Amino acid sequence: xxxxxxxxxxxxxxxxxxxxxxxxxxxxxxxxxxxxxxxxxxxxxxxxxxxxxxxxxxxxxxxxxxxxxxxxxxxxxxxxxxxxxxxxxxxxxxxxxxxxxxxxxxxxxxxxxxxxxxxxxxxxxxxxxxxxxxxxxxxxxxxxxxxxxxxxxxxxxxxxxxxxxxxxxxxxxxxxxxxxxxxxxxxxxxxxxxxxxxxxxxxxxxxxxxxxxxxxxxxxxxxxxxxxxxxxxxxxxxxxxxxxxxxxxxxxxxxxxxxxxxxxxxxxxxxxxxxxxxxxxxxxxxxxxxxxxxxxxxxxxxxxxxxxxxxxxxxxxxxxxxxxxxxxxxxxxxxxxxxxxxxxxxxxxxxxxxxxxxxxxx
Amino acid sequence: xxxxxxxxxxxxxxxxxxxxxxxxxxxxxxxxxxxxxxxxxxxxxxxxxxxxxxxxxxxxxxxxxxxxxxxxxxxxxxxxxxxxxxxxxxxxxxxxxxxxxxxxxxxxxxxxxxxxxxxxxxxxxxxxxxxxxxxxxxxxxxxxxxxxxxxxxxxxxxxxxxxxxxxxxxxxxxxxxxxxxxxxxxxxxxxxxxxxxxxxxxxxxxxxxxxxxxxxxxxxxxxxxxxxxxxxxxxxxxxxxxxxxxxxxxxxxxxxxxxxxxxxxxxxxxxxxxxxxxxxxxxxxxxxxxxxxxxxxxxxxxxxxxxxxxxxxxxxxxxxxxxxxx
Numbered sequence: 206x207x208x209x210x211x212x213x214x215x216x217x218x219x220x221x222x223x224x225x226x227x228x229x230x231x232x233x234x235x236x237x238x239x240x241x242x243x244x245x246x247x248x249x250x251x252x253x254x255x256x257x258x259x260x261x262x263x264x265x266x267x268x269x270x271x272x273x274x275x276x277x278x279x280x281x282x283x284x285x286x287x288x289x290x291x292x293x294x295x296x297x298x299x300x301x302x303x304x305x306x307x308x309x310x311x312x313x314x315x316x317x318x319x320x321x322x323x324x325x326x327x328x329x330x331x332x333x334x335x336x337x338x339x340x341x342x343x344x345x346x347x348x349x350x351x352x353x354x355x356x357x358x359x360x361x362x363x364x365x366x367x368x369x370x371x372x373x374x375x376x377x378x379x380x381x382x383x384x385x386x387x388x389x390x391x392x393x394x395x396x397x398x399x400x401x402x403x404x405x406x407x408x409x410x411x412x413x414x415x416x417x418x419x420x421x422x423x424x425x426x427x428x429x430x431x432x433x434x435x436x437x438x439x440x441x442x443x444x445x446x447x448x449x450x451x452x453x454x455x456x457x458x459x460x461x462x463x464x465x466x467x468x469x470x471x472x473x474x475x476x477x478x479x480x481x482x483x484x485x486x487x488x489x490x491x492x493x494x495x496x497x498x499x500x501x502x503x504x505x506x507x508x509x510x511x512x513x514x515x516x517x518x519x520x521x522x523x524x525x526x527x528x529x530x531x532x533x534x535x536x537x538x539x540x541x542x543x544x545x546x547x548x549x550x551x552x553x554x555x556x557x558x559x560x561x562x563x564x565x566x567x
Numbered sequence: 568x569x570x571x572x573x574x575x576x577x578x579x580x581x582x583x584x585x586x587x588x589x590x591x592x593x594x595x596x597x598x599x600x601x602x603x604x605x606x607x608x609x610x611x612x613x614x615x616x617x618x619x620x621x622x623x624x625x626x627x628x629x630x631x632x633x634x635x636x637x638x639x640x641x642x643x644x645x646x647x648x649x650x651x652x653x654x655x656x657x658x659x660x661x662x663x664x665x666x667x668x669x670x671x672x673x674x675x676x677x678x679x680x681x682x683x684x685x686x687x688x689x690x691x692x693x694x695x696x697x698x699x700x701x702x703x704x705x706x707x708x709x710x711x712x713x714x715x716x717x718x719x720x721x722x723x724x725x726x727x728x729x730x731x732x733x734x735x736x737x738x739x740x741x742x743x744x745x746x747x748x749x750x751x752x753x754x755x756x757x758x759x760x761x762x763x764x765x766x767x768x769x770x771x772x773x774x775x776x777x778x779x780x781x782x783x784x785x786x787x788x789x790x791x792x793x794x795x796x797x798x799x800x801x802x803x804x805x806x807x808x809x810x811x812x813x814x815x816x817x818x819x820x821x822x823x824x825x826x827x828x829x830x831x832x833x834x835x836x837x838x839x840x841x842x843x844x845x846x847x848x849x850x851x852x853x854x855x856x857x858x859x860x861x862x863x864x865x866x867x868x869x870x871x872x873x874x875x876x877x878x879x880x881x882x883x884x885x886x887x888x889x890x891x892x893x
Contacts, residue, residue, distance in 0.1 A: 373656070377629035381629050547808045
C-alpha cells in the first residue's frame, strides 16, 4: 500500500490580460494614483533602458543587459517594499533599483566599468547587481538571518532569472530560508531565456515555483507582465515575511524582449515569430490600454510624460558623462579597511607609473 | 591558570569574544549541541543559545553566502567549515563575494567575518580531511589568511581575526589541536595580524614555517643547538598579507634560509616567500633559499601520509645542505 504524504498545487495570479481587460476584480489597493504611478515608473524604466542601449551602441557604455519587457516585475517589486527593506537584485531590476534610490548615473557607471556605480549614495544598504548567477539569493538569506536574529520587522527581496534556478546556491538558499523561516521573498524573473538556453531546457519541472515545495516554502506563479498582479503577490509575500510567517517563492512569467546583453544576438537561437508574439503580451501597452479605457490617462498626457522622462534621463546621462574617471588609487584603496603594507608598496608603484605616463603623454 | 590545548584555546577565544561583542555569531555544521566535530564550540550553544550558535543544514556554499549577507548587516559571523577539503563548494562565495564586497561597493558594504577550518594532514583521517591548500586563499585579493601554531597564538590570532573588519580565513592545524598544552591567559588580548613571530633567535640560518610544520621546525632548530649552531625560527602566522620585513631582517642577518611547509610545493606560499626574499635580499644570501614541502601530489590516504609530510630528517638534511653551501 502506498499512501500520499504530500501534494501540491501552484497558483497563478493575473488581473489584466494582454489586451488590458480585467480577468477578475482588481485588488482593493488599486486606486487611480497607484495605477498611474506604476505605469509611469514602468515607462520611465523602459525609456531609461532604451537610452542605455543607445549609449552602448554609440560607444558611450560598455556591454549592457537590457530589462526590456521585464518592467512590470521590477516595478511591482519596488512598489511592494519599504525603504528599510533590502533588495538583493540580479541584473534586470533597474525599475526596482530606481524606485529604491539607486541613481541612473550609478547604473550607467556600473555598466561603464566603474565600481563607484555600486556605491548607491541614496540607497546605502541594498546589494549591488550580482554577476555570478544565483549567488545573491544566499546573501539575501544571510541578510534575512540578520533581520531575524535582531528581531527587526524588515524583509529581504531577492531576484534571479529562470536559469538561476538550476544553480546549487538557489536550492541551498530556499532550503535554509525554509528551515529557518527567514523573512525573505525570492522572485524568479522567468523571462524564458538564459542567454540561449530556453526555459524548457533548464528543468523538467512543470513550473519553477514548485521548486519551493521541496524546501517547505509556498511557491506561486504570477503574470510577470501584469504589474497589478506582481504588486499584489509580492506585497502579500513581503508582508507575510514581515509578520514572521515565513519566506515565499514567486515565479513571475515574462519574456526577455531584448537580447541577453548588447553583446548577444538572440536571432541566432530564437524564432522571430516567438518574439513577435511576446510583444503582444508586454507589460506597458496592456496597462496603458486599461488606463485609457478608464479615462485615467490620455494620449496627450502620455506624450507629455514621455517628454518629461526623457528630460530626466538626459540630465542623468549628462551627469554620468561628466563623472570623473576612477582614480588610480581606487585600484587599491577599497580591498581592506586599512591598506596592508605590501599592498601599499604596489599602490606607490602604480601611482608613480601612472603619473609618469601622464607626464609623457602631455 | 591551567594549561590548555590549541582547540581549547580556540574555544576560549570564541567564548571571550561572544561575551564581549553581541554581534559575534557562530554558524556551521554540528557546532551547536555537538560542539563541532573537533569540539571547538563545545559548551557555547548552552551558554549563548540558538540565536548566537547556529547549527546549519549541510551546505558549504550556503554557510559562506549566509555569512556574507549577515556580515553586510554588521554582524560578525564566525563560520566553521568542518574540514578545509569541504570548503571548496564555498569558494565561489568566498572568492567572488566575501573577498570583493568592500572593493566592489567602494567601501559601502563589507564582510567582517571569519571562516575557520581544520587544516592539514597527520591525523589518519579519510580522504579530503587533510588538505593544506592555503595558496587558493592567499592568492585571492581581499582575503587575510591566518594560521596559528600554538595555543597562545590560536587564542590571540582568532580574537584579532574576529575583530578585523575584513574577511579572514583562519586555518587550524588539526595535528596541533591536542598536541601540546600551554598556559593561555583569558584576558581578551589579541595578537597582531599581518605580523610574523620570531620564535627562536639564532645566527646561522633562518627557518620559516607555519602551522603544524612549526612542530618539526622547532625540533630541527633544537637539533642545531646541540651542534653549536643556532637558527632564527619564524612563524609566519599571517600568510597574506605577508610580513616580509620580519623575514627579510632575519635573512639579511643569517644569509641562509629554509622554508618549511606542508602544502604542495608548486605555487605554495613558500615559493612566494622565496621569490620576495630573493628579490630583496639577494646580496645578503650565502646559499640558495631552499624549500621543504609536501610533494605535488594529492594528499594521500592515511597509510602514506607520513611519507607525504616533510619529516624531521628531511628538514635537517636540507638545513645541512644550506649551511654547507659555499
